[in-house]
Each structure stands twice: as C-alpha cells, then as structure tokens.
Amino acid sequence: MKILISGFEPFGGMKTNPAMELLDEIKEKSSDQLEIYTILLPVVYSECGEKLVEKIKAVEPDAVIALGVAKGRASMQFEQIAINMEDVGSEKEIADNAGDTPKGRAVITNGPDGYFTTLPIRHLNAVLRQSGVPSAISNSAGTYICNTTMYHMLHYVRRALKPIPAGFIHVPAVPSMAVNEPHIPTMTLSAQLQGLQAVLLELERME
Numbered sequence: 100m101k102i103l104i105s106g107f108e109p110f111g112g113m114k115t116n117p118a119m120e121l122l123d124e125i126k127e128k129s130s131d132q133l134e135i136y137t138i139l140l141p142v143v144y145s146e147c148g149e150k151l152v153e154k155i156k157a158v159e160p161d162a163v164i165a166l167g168v169a170k171g172r173a174s175m176q177f178e179q180i181a182i183n184m185e186d187v188g189s190e191k192e193i194a195d196n197a198g199d200t201p202k203g204r205a206v207i208t209n210g211p212d213g214y215f216t217t218l219p220i221r222h223l224n225a226v227l228r229q230s231g232v233p234s235a236i237s238n239s240a241g242t243y244i245c246n247t248t249m250y251h252m253l254h255y256v257r258r259a260l261k262p263i264p265a266g267f268i269h270v271p272a273v274p275s276m277a278v279n280e281p282h283i284p285t286m287t288l289s290a291q292l293q294g295l296q297a298v299l300l301e302l303e304r305m306e
C-alpha cells in the first residue's frame with residue numbers, strides 16, 4: 100500500500116511546524132507493505148493545493164493524509180469538510196508566506212461550496228482514542244492554507260470513479276511553540292507520531 104503524507108513549512112512567525120517535523124519521523128516507518136511518501140508544502144494560497152495534486156498524480160497513492168498545525172487545539176483533529184473560501188479574517192490576520200491576505204475569495208471559482216473528506220474519520224477517531232491519543236472530529240478546517248489544500252485535494256480525488264481515502268488532520272502545537280504562550284494546549288511530537296502511525300496502520304489493515 101502506498102500512502103502520501105503532506106506537511107507544511109513554518110508560518111506566521113513560528114520557528115517550526117510539527118506538520119513538517121512529523122514528515123521526517125514518519126518516513127522512517129516505511130516498509131515493504133506500507134510505502135510512505137511525503138511532501139512538504141509551502142504556506143502559500145496560490146501554490147499549496149497545486150503542489151499536492153501534482154504529487155498525488157506522480158505517486159498514485161492508495162490514500163492521502165494532509166497534516167497541518169492548529170495552534171490552540173488540544174487534540175489531533177480529523178477535518179470533516181473543506182469549504183470553497185479563502186479568508187485571513189479581519190481581527191488577527193496572518194498573511195501567507197508570500198504576503199497574500201485574501202478576504203472571502205473562492206478557492207476554485209464556481210467550485211462546489213464544500214467537499215466532505217473521503218477518510219473514514221469516525222472510525223479512525225475511535226481507533227486513535229483506543230490507542231490512547233486524544234483526538235476529535237472537527238467541522239471546520241478554517242479558511243487559511245490548510246482548508247485551501249484540503250479543498251484542492253478533494254476536488255481532485257472526488258472526481259475519480261472510486262475516490263481514494265483522502266483527508267486532513269490538524270495537530271496541536273508542540274511544547275516548544277508554547278514557551279512564551281504557556282496558555283496554549285500542546286502535545287508532544289512523539290504522541291502526535293503515535294497517533295499518525297495508528298491511523299496509517301488502520302488504513303493498511305482496512306485495505
């Protein structure tokens with residue numbers, strides 16, 4: 100089985116991104132039965148989705164998991180839906196790494212309003228909890244780069260006759276990101292890795 104996992108560069112003044120660090124760690128778990136491919140994506144609205152779709156076309160994986168950090172969330176969260184909206188908000192806007200600050204722009208002009216994930220997220224959420232990793236289902240991937248990436252991925256995947264499982268997991272901040280913001284919830288990289296591995300093993304088992 101081939102699984103493609105994507106992550107992101109740091110953004111918004113962060114020095115690291117667990118969604119980048121996890122890629123190196125998970126690549127080491129590749130085996131003959133489970134080939135793991137990874138791609139690091141730029142935190143840029145106009146590039147993130149295209150780069151991921153290009154990689155899906157090149158690798159032809161049996162499943163795709165996109166990862167991103169969501170500072171403030173306390174558990175690993177399976178995103179249910181991506182929406183056709185790019186918006187950096189009006190209060191604390193964070194430009195993307197190319198300085199783009201969209202306000203209510205479509206991800207794909209005239210595309211559907213939203214796409215549901217094709218990952219069996221309820222089942223995977225239960226599996227993660229059983230393996231001792233705090234996890235939840237989220238009904239909003241936001242309107243920043245993670246949502247845009249998920250939308251492009253599903254726009255591509257959902258057109259296939261038999262769509263492969265494809266979804267987005269938001270991970271919490273790691274402790275090093277909370278040193279000067281000690282109120283934000285964190286989860287160690289090793290706990291996040293344990294959760295990601297449990298997801299991959301289950302996808303392999305279900306194949």
Ligand code: PCA
Pocket residue numbers: 107110116118142166167168169241243244245246
């Ligand atoms: N998190 C951001 C973009 C990159 C990342 O890791 C998000 O949630 O949109």
